Amino acid sequence: MGDRAATFACMSRSPVLTFTDKGIYCPAGDFYIDPWHPVARALITHGHADHARAGMGRYLATHAALPVVRHRLGEINAQGIGFGEALQIGDARVSFHPAGHVPGSAQIRVAVAGEIWVASGDYKVVDDGLSEAFEVVRCHHFITESTFGLPVFRWADQRDVAAEINGWWAGCVAAGKTAFLGAYALGKAQRLMSLLDPDIGPILTHAAVENTNAVLRAQGYNLPDTLLANAELNPKDHPGALVLAPPSAFDSAWSRKFGAQETAFASGWMALRGVRRRRSGDRGFVISDHADWAGLLSAIRETGAENIYVTHGYTDIFTRYLNEVGWNAQVVPTQFEGESLDAGDAA
Amino acid sequence: MRHFAALFTAIDQSTKTRVKVAALAAYFKTAEEDDKLWTVALFSGRRPKRAVTTTRLREWAAEAAEVPLWLFEESYSIVGDLAETIALILPPNTSESNHSLSHWINSLRMLSQADEPERKAFVHAAWHELGGAERFLFNKLITGGFRVGVSQKLMTRALSQATGKPEAELAHRLMGKWHPDDVNWHALIEAEDPEADASRPYPFYLAHGLEDGPDPLGDPAAWRAEWKWDGIRGQLILRDGAYFVWSRGEELMTDRFPELARAIDHLPPGTVLDGELLVWRPGAPHPSSFNVLQPRIGRKTVPKKLLREAPVVLHTYDLLEWQGEDIRKKPFAERRALLENACADLPDGAPVRLSPQIPFKSWQDLIPRRENARAAHAEGLMIKRADSPYRSGRKKGDWWKWKLDPLTIDAVMIYAQSGSGRRANLFTDFTFAVRNGNDMVPFTKAYSGLTDAEFRQITAWVRKNTLQRFGPVRQVTPHHVFEIAFEGIAASARHKSGVALRFPRMLRWRQDKPLEEANTLDDLNEMLRIYG
Numbered sequence A: 001m002g003d004r005a006a007t008f009a010c011m012s013r014s015p016v017l018t019f020t021d022k023g024i025y026c027p028a029g030d031f032y033i034d035p036w037h038p039v040a041r042a043l044i045t046h047g048h049a050d051h052a053r054a055g056m057g058r059y060l061a062t063h064a065a066l067p068v069v070r071h072r073l074g075e076i077n078a079q080g081i082g083f084g085e086a087l088q089i090g091d092a093r094v095s096f097h098p099a100g101h102v103p104g105s106a107q108i109r110v111a112v113a114g115e116i117w118v119a120s121g122d123y124k125v126v127d128d129g130l131s132e133a134f135e136v137v138r139c140h141h142f143i144t145e146s147t148f149g150l151p152v153f154r155w156a157d158q159r160d161v162a163a164e165i166n167g168w169w170a171g172c173v174a175a176g177k178t179a180f181l182g183a184y185a186l187g188k189a190q191r192l193m194s195l196l197d198p199d200i201g202p203i204l205t206h207a208a209v210e211n212t213n214a215v216l217r218a219q220g221y222n223l224p225d226t227l228l229a230n231a232e233l234n235p236k237d238h239p240g241a242l243v244l245a246p247p248s249a250f251d252s253a254w255s256r257k258f259g260a261q262e263t264a265f266a267s268g269w270m271a272l273r274g275v276r277r278r279r280s281g282d283r284g285f286v287i288s289d290h291a292d293w294a295g296l297l298s299a300i301r302e303t304g305a306e307n308i309y310v311t312h313g314y315t316d317i318f319t320r321y322l323n324e325v326g327w328n329a330q331v332v333p334t335q336f337e338g339e340s341l342d343a344g345d346a347a
Numbered sequence B: 001m002r003h004f005a006a007l008f009t010a011i012d013q014s015t016k017t018r019v020k021v022a023a024l025a026a027y028f029k030t031a032e033e034d035d036k037l038w039t040v041a042l043f044s045g046r047r048p049k050r051a052v053t054t055t056r057l058r059e060w061a062a063e064a065a066e067v068p069l070w071l072f073e074e075s076y077s078i079v080g081d082l083a084e085t086i087a088l089i090l091p092p093n094t095s096e097s098n099h100s101l102s103h104w105i106n107s108l109r110m111l112s113q114a115d116e117p118e119r120k121a122f123v124h125a126a127w128h129e130l131g132g133a134e135r136f137l138f139n140k141l142i143t144g145g146f147r148v149g150v151s152q153k154l155m156t157r158a159l160s161q162a163t164g165k166p167e168a169e170l171a172h173r174l175m176g177k178w179h180p181d182d183v184n185w186h187a188l189i190e191a192e193d194p195e196a197d198a199s200r201p202y203p204f205y206l207a208h209g210l211e212d213g214p215d216p217l218g219d220p221a222a223w224r225a226e227w228k229w230d231g232i233r234g235q236l237i238l239r240d241g242a243y244f245v246w247s248r249g250e251e252l253m254t255d256r257f258p259e260l261a262r263a264i265d266h267l268p269p270g271t272v273l274d275g276e277l278l279v280w281r282p283g284a285p286h287p288s289s290f291n292v293l294q295p296r297i298g299r300k301t302v303p304k305k306l307l308r309e310a311p312v313v314l315h316t317y318d319l320l321e322w323q324g325e326d327i328r329k330k331p332f333a334e335r336r337a338l339l340e341n342a343c344a345d346l347p348d349g350a351p352v353r354l355s356p357q358i359p360f361k362s363w364q365d366l367i368p369r370r371e372n373a374r375a376a377h378a379e380g381l382m383i384k385r386a387d388s389p390y391r392s393g394r395k396k397g398d399w400w401k402w403k404l405d406p407l408t409i410d411a412v413m414i415y416a417q418s419g420s421g422r423r424a425n426l427f428t429d430f431t432f433a434v435r436n437g438n439d440m441v442p443f444t445k446a447y448s449g450l451t452d453a454e455f456r457q458i459t460a461w462v463r464k465n466t467l468q469r470f471g472p473v474r475q476v477t478p479h480h481v482f483e484i485a486f487e488g489i490a491a492s493a494r495h496k497s498g499v500a501l502r503f504p505r506m507l508r509w510r511q512d513k514p515l516e517e518a519n520t521l522d523d524l525n526e527m528l529r530i531y532g
Helices: A003-011 A066-073 A158-174 A188-195 A207-218 A273-279 A293-303 A315-324 B002-012 B017-030 B033-043 B054-065 B069-079 B082-089 B101-111 B116-129 B132-143 B152-163 B167-174 B185-190 B195-199 B258-266 B290-297 B304-309 B332-343 B363-371 B452-464 B521-531
Strands: A024-026 A031-033 A041-043 A058-062 A078-081 A086-089 A092-098 A106-112 A115-119 A141-146 A178-182 A203-205 A242-245 A261-266 A283-285 A307-313 A328-331 B223-229 B232-239 B242-247 B271-279 B312-322 B352-354 B378-385 B399-403 B407-418 B427-436 B439-446 B466-470 B473-476 B481-486 B488-491 B499-502 B505-510
Touching: A058 A066, A058 A092, A066 A078, A066 A207, A141 A293, A141 A315, A158 A178, A158 A188, A158 A261, A158 A283, A188 A207, A188 A242, A203 A207, A207 A242, A307 A315, A315 A328, A315 B069, B002 B017, B002 B033, B002 B132, B017 B033, B017 B152, B033 B101, B033 B152, B033 B185, B054 B069, B054 B082, B054 B116, B054 B132, B069 B082, B082 B132, B101 B116, B101 B132, B116 B132, B152 B167, B152 B185, B167 B185, B167 B195, B195 B232, B195 B242, B223 B332, B223 B399, B232 B258, B232 B312, B242 B258, B258 B312, B258 B352, B271 B290, B290 B304, B290 B499, B312 B332, B332 B352, B363 B378, B407 B439, B407 B452, B407 B521, B427 B452, B427 B481, B427 B521, B439 B481, B439 B499, B452 B466, B452 B473, B481 B499, B488 B521, B499 B521
Parallel strands: A031 A041, A041 A058, A058 A078, A115 A141, A141 A307, A178 A242, A178 A261, A203 A242, A261 A283, A307 A328, B312 B352
Antiparallel strands: A024 A031, A086 A092, A092 A106, A106 A115, B223 B378, B232 B242, B232 B271, B271 B312, B378 B399, B407 B427, B407 B473, B407 B481, B427 B439, B466 B473, B481 B505, B488 B499
């Protein structure tokens, strides 16, 4: 721990949140946040696989995040909570606030005897029009990710990215090719859908994407019409289609039946030319559900927190910078993964 | 710059040769002559005289981006390309312009006369008015190194489509030391060039790997065997009193091997030889290892010292043209006889030598020869059908390479570093150690050989098992054993372990092996004794 945090910890009985080998722990409330090993009580920020894991005794997540968590983890003992609603757990007062990462995702605010900590999970500060928009939560201690914590990452306005994607899709249609767009099944896929121009053609989906769509639609999220591309679907009946699928489904027996195609990936990593080329897809679109450099810094600034804990991403570099410009920051090792290019379904 | 940026983007975002060539050909048909000339120059590794040092460029970029220099440097080490790092880290452009590629190049050229504040002001202004790909390309004009996946071959094909001239002639026109400062488009590409014909090479015939040994090839009497050398494949053309050297990639390398000029003194004009370029020092019993040849490959001009330390000879094993006649249709045995005759009177110091054949009666005879290939500093055997013509391309059936199995050692991963550029988000560069009592002695790095899935798995493991960080390098718990394959081993004073490996790579991740079963320093030294 940094000096100031250590001093603070000595003055009070014990820190509100501590970092253990099972996850982020709150002694005052005896619960964990996004733990990676089975514990009795887990508070979950959102449904991605590196944050919501199986095997917990009890789960607490937002009403908006819970359906996907249940869909993914099956039969669990879970309780829902509204955004902004406060709940007393032991000596800790807990509330959930929008993180803007994916539909339902939350930052978790924990207050004990007037000291406020916020575990932000994964977040982005711009409003994507689909997820509940990021809300600044004032606090003393802020736990942040740093997936894109380098000044080379700067996201363009999502309308510009939408125009790029739709332009590419229209070009595929004109060339008689099926457009394959790779994205995570939860979050990125739905965000992309909401950016697509339905006048260009039909949107087909891989089962992993469509299952999540069904859950989110049932909750009342407004998604455009899509069609499940299952074994019975004949691609010839849907000319000019764009297919949304996890990248792992590319170049499979399933994808090949769509005939001539172009592939594209949508990820923050596509900002790097080298990564774009390694994917050897036809196109890379730069769009992420994680905050860019400026987004991370503005979030940290606006919380008013003095103590910053950096959990995953370019942790060393980001932490060094924060310390240099006046925060009391430290790296805390976790098993969160941030935006992975290769995993079909994490973060 | 927009036209050039659009061309660059079209090439850069496609993996399809056809698309790249079409984009280039379209550009060569429509662009201004100076822009075309510079495009050819840039894509073949030429660049304007450097007007700004990269040190200054980094400082100015960090300043313009309002980040400390160390943070700029960290970002650069992850992005892997200076021009790209600068393009990304600067705030978006505030104005727009559309000057031509050659305008920017000429401006940069003028800049070399200017004083530093003036240079800085110019570069800052350029960054303000160029965005995205244009800003990246502007930076590339200063830093050089346009690696865009356009080989000389693709470029000549595109030029051929745009101009209607044969590819081989264009390849010849683009060879050598020309620079856009001294030549124009017409003189380079369009004017009459009598030398082009004389330099024209034959397409190379390429061998296939022999996976299951030679038995399936049938009657041994129908085949010939030679050493498979570990150098670079080359075609030496002697015509009209001149010499030309082509690589297998059909790149003209004449300038890189000036010592081959003396072949003109020993062999008649109208001779074309196929063979292997090797470093072979006078009087040495074997060719030098590939490490010694390496510095010769990339250099377009060769310093005298290097020429003396690493003299190259062509080990020839086939004759494609003799007395001006294309003899590729003759059977190999006949071509070989002519080749042996032609080489019979070569003096010891000639830059061309006959690659010997290895006599054998049965396939059984060849097994010990192959196993001894390392002693002859070869990497295996070539087996060629005696009655076969010289074919072109990789056609299966007449030429086989029967390579040695690589040497292998089981080593322990002790450091990991994330890749840059393509692999910025994965740990891909590892340092391996052998055991020495309770110590771990690092002896090699390797970064290839695993699947993407394995890299992801090891990346997750590294994150959880980091003992210490040294900048980008992480020391990890010694735990995982990898089988490292390599082609050769040599003593090296520069390495802590005392050895250097040739082409080390990860053959497989031995998740089945516990740490205690990894090889030891003694094992490594024993390998050095036997194979070094």
